[in-house]
Amino acid sequence: MAITTPGVVPASVLVTGHTPGWLTTFARFARRTRYEDLPEEVVARTRLVILDCIGAMLAGRREPEVAEAERRLGRTGRSGSKLLRAFLGGTAGTMLEIDEGNQYARGHPGIHVVPAVLALAADRKVTGASAILATALGYEIGARIGIASKLRVTMHPHGTWGTVGAALAVARLRGAGAGEIAETINVASSLGLTTSRRTMLEGATVRNTYAGFSNMLGIMAHDLVRSGFTGEVDGVGSVYGGIAADDWRPEEMVRDLGTRWEIARNYFKRHAACRYNHGALDALARIVAEAGGRLDPEAIRAIEVKTYVWAAQLDHPEPASMLAAKFSMPFSLATFIVNGGATLDAFRDPAREDAVTRALARRVRVDEDPALTAMLPGLRPARVTVTLTDGRVFTAEALTNKGDTEDPYAATEVEAKFMEVAAPAIGTDAAGAVARAVLGLDKAATLGGILELIDMK
Structure with missing residues (x-):
């Protein structure tokens, strides 16, 4: 046979x-x-x-x-x-x-x-x-x-x-x-x-x-x-x-x-989150600093993220658990703004169930930019744009994650x-x-x- x-x-x-x-x-x-x-x-x-x-x-x-x-x-x-x-x-x-x-x-x-x-x-x-x-x-x-x-x-x-x-x-x-x-x-x-x-x-x-x-x-x-x-x-x-x-x-x-x-x-x-989120979180931290150290979540009209393919997959805005929240780019950015950082507590159930954070996460859009994907694996880039309700726009970009070999702690x-x-x-x-x-x-x-x-x- x-x-x-x-x-x-x-x-x-x-x-x-x-x-x-x-x-x-x-x-x-x-x-x-x-x-x-x-x-x-x-x-x-x-x-x-x-x-x-x-x-x-x-x-x-x-x-x-x-x-x-x-x-x-x-x-x-x-x-x-x-x-x-x-x-x-x-x-x-x-x-x-x-x-x-x-x-x-x-x-x-x-x-x-x-x-x-x-x-x-x-x-x-x-x-x-x-x-x-x-x-x-x-x-x-x-x-x-x-x-x-x-x-x-x-x-x-x-x-x-x-x-x-x-x-x-x-x-x-x-x-x-x-x-x-x-x-x-x-x-x-x-x-x-x-x-x-x-x-x-x-x-x-x-x-x-x-x-x-x-x-x-x-x-x-x-x-x-x-x-x-x-x-x-x-x-x-x-x-x-x-x-x-x-x-x-x-x-x-x-x-x-x-x-x-x-x-x-x-x-x-x-950051206590999936590393694919870190470039965007680092860019967002620069935006928060530029805005004076704090962003009012209810004054944010939209957040747009352009990033590489693996990070762009983490686009679910309503995670059902702590682990899912760590693998959600929209939630990670939202909880960073509301809680002042992507800390351990910023992903636990009380933070995940917060109405202001959940509403902000739904205003985050994540898309792949093929040009950024092409920079893998040496770089892990992300470009973040925050638009406020008063018309102001903040943009920042990170090519590497803080903590990487290229930018070590x-x-x-x-x-x-x-x-x-x-x-x-x-x-x-x-x-x-x-x-x-x-x-x-x-x-x-x-x-x-x-x-x-x-x-x-």
Whole structure:
């Protein structure tokens, strides 16, 4: 009987039948790289990424869904397993849409790796230096898969290549050899989720679990390899070359490897909303400043936004939940004006149900400008025009998001953000102690003190 549909076989396997060259190179690189080999810029940025992720986790853990999930599934502390700690950490870290990301990978590598590293550190002695190294390496492979492939437009990037990132970080922390690292990458590549992009548009909060599953499955992937399970010869090429994504360019997995670190090209967020909104929010902030520091929402006739294609999709003016509000450009701009910023509270139910904010959101129009779309991925442009009822018109444009590699936040601003989101969760003194410990992480003999403060030990 003839086979009518051939299987998806990566080009590297068709040609050689062996492990692809990029995977061998990357696995050897991950095995031989020591903490001492990391450039200072990478060490400094990785500390900030870990701090940012912990802040997002602490703030997100206070959300009722996370608290109830922890009650039902079991505690994340001493009585909880490393798998549960990793799952709840990744889930909490994405609840409020404030975690860092990488524009070139088109996703959030950090929150897919850091909870797994912390969960493993709770069960074994992990030095601060080894945690930094594992995080940087896990971030690197996850981000590079995102760069080397084009994820299907119907999929959400959370819960996909981040699983490979978590698995590599875990394997490196456990001292795996190059062959074991390669096998772990292949096994983890098959464990990504079938994520739906519509979850973010509809505000379906199952989306917030995607990163949680990546952290959990990343740990499991390495456990499975040590149990004797095997993966495809080129699992990443199969999955990201024709199943979850296409346009697979394996050369990107090793281009400038060791000299260009993706974690050093990341971005941090201050607006508590989808990053696609940030350019417009930055432009609106300039308009508010030009108007004297405040705009009366009832004196605004209309707001028009021209932006790139992905941001233009976020045009629903009446979001039905907090998550949907964070993915609504009209609501994000309206709540910024009414509440003086796109803060955590500006997207909660009281703000979302405010009649003035809802009415203003309905007066926001969002359209794609193909010329702005053409500037992706290096730039994330938006042009905002505010027309007042008295006839005055204000216009401002942002080519990049504040916090991007091209316009980065200072380290002190990232630290200030951590305090803003973490202090309400664990108290100002404890948050300050966590910040100091993470910023001095490279000198720490263990992560025990940090884990105690954030209740993961």
